Amino acid sequence: MAENGARLAVDRMLGRLARWLRLAGADVLYDPALDGAALLERARFEHRPLITRDKRLRTAPDVFYLAEQGFRDQLRAVAERFRLALVLRPLTRCPRCNQPLSEVGRAALLGRLPPFVWAAHERFARCSGCGKIFWQGTHAERILQELKALGLAPRSERGG
Ligand SMILES: [Zn+2]
Incomplete structure (x- = not known):
């Protein structure tokens, strides 16, 4: 299970956690339409450990039960359990639809973004799922700082 800690399933009670794990670069199955047994079945089918706060599931061997309530404490617990800092690349995945982002040439975006952003x-980078465009602005910097503080991003990737 520890071989590929970047593939996870998160129960529908933990939407904020799911979003942050995706921002950290994890491949997260999260679907508000799935609950309890259906979610566990899908997670097992996809060989993903399930992260849940559902006490009824806590004794299953492939379930990681979270006692923590705040999303920061939850992220720390998940990062530690699955050693995510070693395997994740932050800001490489769409937080909304979980698809990987791919770099897109600046010229191709002229006129398609607010001029000051461009x-x-x-x-x-563009999401291969929903098509949303992402860039390394102040919002991304804040997310990276948060992830670093939680031990979910390399601390000195760019030499400081
Ligand atoms: Zn997307």
């Missing part, structure tokens, strides 16, 4: 940034 002018202020060099690198852009």
